[in-house]
Amino acid sequence: MSIRHSLLALLSEGPKYGFQLRQEFEASTGEVWPLNVGQVYTTLQRLERDGLATSDDMDDDERQKNYRITELGHEELSRWLRTPPDLSEPPRDELVIKVLVASRLPDVDVYEVIQVHRRYIVQLMQQWTHLKEDESHFDLAFALAVDAELFRLDAVVRWLDAADGRLHRAAFEPAPENNVALPSIRRRTGAHR
Amino acid sequence: MSMLELRKVSKSYGQGANEVDALSDIDLNVERGSLVAIMGPSGSGKSTLLTIAGSLEEPTTGDVMIDGVRLSGMSRNDKARLRRRSVGYVFQDFNLLAGLTAVENVSLPLELDGMSMKKARAKGIEALEGLGLGDRATNYPDQLSGGERQRVAIARAVVGERSLLLADEPSGALDSLNGETVMRMILSACHGGVAAVVVTHDAKLASWADRVVFLRDGKAVDETLPPPTPEELLIPDVPNPA
Numbered sequence: 317m318s319i320r321h322s323l324l325a326l327l328s329e330g331p332k333y334g335f336q337l338r339q340e341f342e343a344s345t346g347e348v349w350p351l352n353v354g355q356v357y358t359t360l361q362r363l364e365r366d367g368l369a370t371s372d373d374m375d376d377d378e379r380q381k382n383y384r385i386t387e388l389g390h391e392e393l394s395r396w397l398r399t400p401p402d403l404s405e406p407p408r409d410e411l412v413i414k415v416l417v418a419s420r421l422p423d424v425d426v427y428e429v430i431q432v433h434r435r436y437i438v439q440l441m442q443q444w445t446h447l448k449e450d451e452s453h454f455d456l457a458f459a460l461a462v463d464a465e466l467f468r469l470d471a472v473v474r475w476l477d478a479a480d481g482r483l484h485r486a487a488f489e490p491a492p493e494n495n496v497a498l499p500s501i502r503r504r505t506g507a508h509r
Numbered sequence: 510m511s512m513l514e515l516r517k518v519s520k521s522y523g524q525g526a527n528e529v530d531a532l533s534d535i536d537l538n539v540e541r542g543s544l545v546a547i548m549g550p551s552g553s554g555k556s557t558l559l560t561i562a563g564s565l566e567e568p569t570t571g572d573v574m575i576d577g578v579r580l581s582g583m584s585r586n587d588k589a590r591l592r593r594r595s596v597g598y599v600f601q602d603f604n605l606l607a608g609l610t611a612v613e614n615v616s617l618p619l620e621l622d623g624m625s626m627k628k629a630r631a632k633g634i635e636a637l638e639g640l641g642l643g644d645r646a647t648n649y650p651d652q653l654s655g656g657e658r659q660r661v662a663i664a665r666a667v668v669g670e671r672s673l674l675l676a677d678e679p680s681g682a683l684d685s686l687n688g689e690t691v692m693r694m695i696l697s698a699c700h701g702g703v704a705a706v707v708v709t710h711d712a713k714l715a716s717w718a719d720r721v722v723f724l725r726d727g728k729a730v731d732e733t734l735p736p737p738t739p740e741e742l743l744i745p746d747v748p749n750p751a
Contacts, residue, residue, distance in 0.1 A: 431723065431731050438548070439733045441716035449696070449717075466713055473712040477550060 319351065319359050324393045327369055327385040334360055334380065346458025348465070368392050411472065415479055426483055434476045441469050511574070512673050512704030513539040513562055518571035520557055520727075531557045532727045535571070539704045541672065544696055546715035547708045549724030555708040556677055558724070562706060563596050563675045564588050575673060593622045597666025599676035599695075603658045605650040605665075611657075612637060612646040615665045622669075636664040640694055656687035660694065667698045674698055674705040680714055692717040 319341070326332060326340050338356045342349070360383055363369035368389035371381040385393075411433060418429040444462050515537040521530045532554045539545050549555050560566040561573060564580050573580045575595060580588060598604075605614050616633030620626060637646050640660045650658055659681065666674050674695060680688030692714055695705050707718065715721045723731040 427725075431725075435721075435723065435731050435733055438712050438715060438721050441712055442718070442721070442733060445713075445716040449693075466716070470711075470713050477710070481550060 318396070319355060320363065321393060321396045323356070323359055323363065324368060324385060324389050324396075327383055328390060328393055331372075331382050331384040333382055337383070344457050346455055346461040348458065348461040363389065412475075415476070419483060427480060430476050430480050434473055437469050437473050437476075441466055441473075444469070510541060510577070511538045512541045512576055513537070513706065514572075514574040515558075515562065516572040516574075518558075518561060518568045518573060520554075520561060520566070521569050530727050532561070532568070535727075535729055537562075537722065537729070539673075539706055541702050541704050542699055543720070544699045544705045544707065544718045546718035546721045547706060547724055548710060548712070548715050548721055550710065553724040554727040555710075555724055557727075559675050559677050559706065559708050563598060563673075564592055590622070593618055594670065595672050597668075597671040597674045599659070599662050599666045599674065599679045601678040601681040603650075603662045603681065605658055605661060607650050610647045610649055611642065611653065611661045611664075614650070614661055615668050618665065619669050624669075632668055633664070636668040637661070640664050655681070655683055656690060659683060659687070659691055663691065663694050663698075667703060672703055674703050676705065676707045678709055678711075679707060680709075680711065685713065688714060 322341055323337055326337055334356050338351055338353055341351050364371060367386060369383050369385055371383045415430060418424045418426040444466050448462050515535050518532060518535040520532040521528050523529055535558060547555050547558060561568050575591060612630060612633040615636050616629035619629035619632055634646055637643055640663060642657060642660050645653060645657060680691045696717055699705050709715055721733040722729050
């Protein structure tokens, strides 16, 4: 979650105060990511340091600084929006590691381990879906953020289902002599660097 | 009160060495007003469970009760009547009759049950209007979009006084927003007192349910915990005595 660029985006609409930026950030993300005011001011200081935003000098009777985006800030925002996030490296996913470990341990029922996680994630999805249920409080930013979370969790459930099926299938097929799956994954991702 | 109850339901196909257990010892209760999802991989027995719950198939052993009535003692005609009056089905491929308009598709089960054509049509239009399809009532299925066809199928499943809705992968090949619309409609039928069972392998659909039951190799292996009630959320943490 890039707070830095989200604040730049809000400043690109016009000059704003720090407190106002925090409120608008939370509203624009459907209040799914709360932000403390300290984070806002630290980020604003860095934006100023890097020449991406400037602030008006404080008058004696004015207690808050007014921030505005610079030309460099506009360029940075435009570049960031179009830069793909780094998805080329597989993340070190704790759940994947747990299932891999469970599949190797003789005393562990890997299907039971998978089911524990599947149930937990479906319960989380029920909670998110429940938040969407009440359409009378419809908020577009909130619906988008909740959808993103549901799709992310859904992908995890689908991976668990595939892992379950693949392990089942492997149990009925003879295993190859040397299991080289992990080193070969490493080699393949290394080739993209 | 339980609208659908399965007690120790088992189903096997074939005989002797070829016998396959499709379902074993399934217990399931679905109350009026609640939505239960059944999740499981292909071949886990989901669809068999649904056809048995809807009295389209007999269990090998065990009991099925719909609205407190045991199906095993009923005659074929009585079962057919119960199906027409109380049970609505929604299938993956919608199963609308191509030669009938939307409203004719919806009102057909009422007419089959002896309701006059005029009255059945009025009920059909009312059900379609309830799902935002009032203006499409006289369209034929091939004049409707996939999402509209599935809404007609839902209208047909809840028309009249149906109190049990059984759905097999109800969002079919619809995109995720249309799938969401389908689940909202099923949920709104539940809020009106219908008991619903949705069979799916899609966790996004299942997450609309009050309870998700996980099926594996014909057995109910797990289910989600009920969400905490507001009262439970208010109970303060009590430290364990050392």
